[in-house]
Amino acid sequence: MTTPLAEKIKAIISVNGPISVTDYFALCLADPEHGYYRTRDPFGRGGDFVTAPEVSQLFGEMIGVFLVEAWQKHLRPTRNLRIAEIGPGRGTMMADILRTIRQLAPELHDAATVHLVETSPALRRIQQTTLASHSEKLAWHESFDTIPPGFLLFVANEFFDAVPIRQFVKTANGFRERLVGADEKENLAFAAGVTGVDPALLPAGHQAAAPGTIAEVAPARMAIMQLLSDRLFDGGGTALIIDYGHLATGLGDTLQAVFKHTFDPPLAHPGEADLTSHVDFQSLAEIARSRSIAVNGLMTQGEFLLKLGLLERAGALGRGKSPKQQAEIQAAVERLAGTAPNQMGELFKVMSVSSPDVQLAPFID
Numbered sequence: 001m002t003t004p005l006a007e008k009i010k011a012i013i014s015v016n017g018p019i020s021v022t023d024y025f026a027l028c029l030a031d032p033e034h035g036y037y038r039t040r041d042p043f044g045r046g047g048d049f050v051t052a053p054e055v056s057q058l059f060g061e062m063i064g065v066f067l068v069e070a071w072q073k074h075l076r077p078t079r080n081l082r083i084a085e086i087g088p089g090r091g092t093m094m095a096d097i098l099r100t101i102r103q104l105a106p107e108l109h110d111a112a113t114v115h116l117v118e119t120s121p122a123l124r125r126i127q128q129t130t131l132a133s134h135s136e137k138l139a140w141h142e143s144f145d146t147i148p149p150g151f152l153l154f155v156a157n158e159f160f161d162a163v164p165i166r167q168f169v170k171t172a173n174g175f176r177e178r179l180v181g182a183d184e185k186e187n188l189a190f191a192a193g194v195t196g197v198d199p200a201l202l203p204a205g206h207q208a209a210a211p212g213t214i215a216e217v218a219p220a221r222m223a224i225m226q227l228l229s230d231r232l233f234d235g236g237g238t239a240l241i242i243d244y245g246h247l248a249t250g251l252g253d254t255l256q257a258v259f260k261h262t263f264d265p266p267l268a269h270p271g272e273a274d275l276t277s278h279v280d281f282q283s284l285a286e287i288a289r290s291r292s293i294a295v296n297g298l299m300t301q302g303e304f305l306l307k308l309g310l311l312e313r314a315g316a317l318g319r320g321k322s323p324k325q326q327a328e329i330q331a332a333v334e335r336l337a338g339t340a341p342n343q344m345g346e347l348f349k350v351m352s353v354s355s356p357d358v359q360l361a362p363f364i365d
Contacts, residue, residue, distance in 0.1 A: 060096025
């Protein structure tokens with residue numbers, strides 16, 4: 001089986017030669033005609049994957065609790081106050097966040113404007129419907145740098161994993177850029193470039209890597225983290241980043257695709273499968289510190305949610321409900337914070353950064 005985007009990519013390769021993993025990644029997700037996020041709603045049970053906000057309202061509520069805590073620790077500013085999310089999906093998490101903030105901190109809710117960074121016309125339409133009750137507060141942006149100046153409370157959930165990466169593969173002649181070309185049957189296939197790689201690009205430990213080892217770097221992610229850090233430095237605020245990934249930089253191939261809720265070879269269904277890679281949180285933290293931004297902490301999603309009061313909130317939500325509804329709430333808690341392979345608690349990581357430095361639960365004992 002082929003896809004329209006696969007044919008387009010093979011045509012590009014036939015004219016220009018193999019393309020980088022970065023370019024392949026970007027085409028798969030953002031090609032104007034056939035890009036995955038340009039043409040569909042991928043979220044929920046009818047899409048290809050279910051994100052944490054779609055699992056339960058509990059997730060967005062906990063994020064709302066965290067943002068209220070951050071606002072309070074920053075001495076409750078009310079002028080030029082921005083709540084922003086990049087890659088807001090269906091708008092589900094922001095709806096839960098705003099409902100929680102309105103209940104816990106009406107002053108924050110009333111003073112803030114809400115900014116959604118979204119490039120997909122299809123998802124923007126869904127977000128407008130989901131957030132219709134907050135329409136007077138909302139503004140959409142094509143890029144992060146057009147959010148108005150001011151104090152910022154920022155969230156990115158499962159965004160950085162969808163920002164393209166570069167890959168390098170260890171060959172007999174050292175590391176070479178990993179490329180996407182076509183094999184003898186005209187199927188898309190991975191290949192290695194012929195020119196060498198600047199060792200400064202590679203993670204620590206690459207010298208001892210065995211042939212075939214993959215190294216990943218993410219310049220585009222680093223650039224976004226720099227923009228975010230500089231914005232926090234200029235206007236103050238706190239950012240929360242949640243994604244699946246690793247807390248320490250390492251080697252290995254994390255490029256993966258999801259097609260109809262099932263893992264799929266990354267080259268199998270370009271444009272019709274979600275393409276992601278694991279986020280290197282250590283690198284993001286180093287970028288923040290290099291821009292004079294405090295890293296409040298890094299931890300697993302399970303630890304973050306449980307320390308914020310997930311179990312207590314779940315108990316309150318289930319009070320008076322039927323046994324079936326209580327069982328559904330319990331299942332959602334386990335999905336969000338559990339440690340089994342099909343649960344999110346260990347796989348997903350959380351990082352918070354602030355300017356100026358503030359002590360924020362749950363990153364303090």
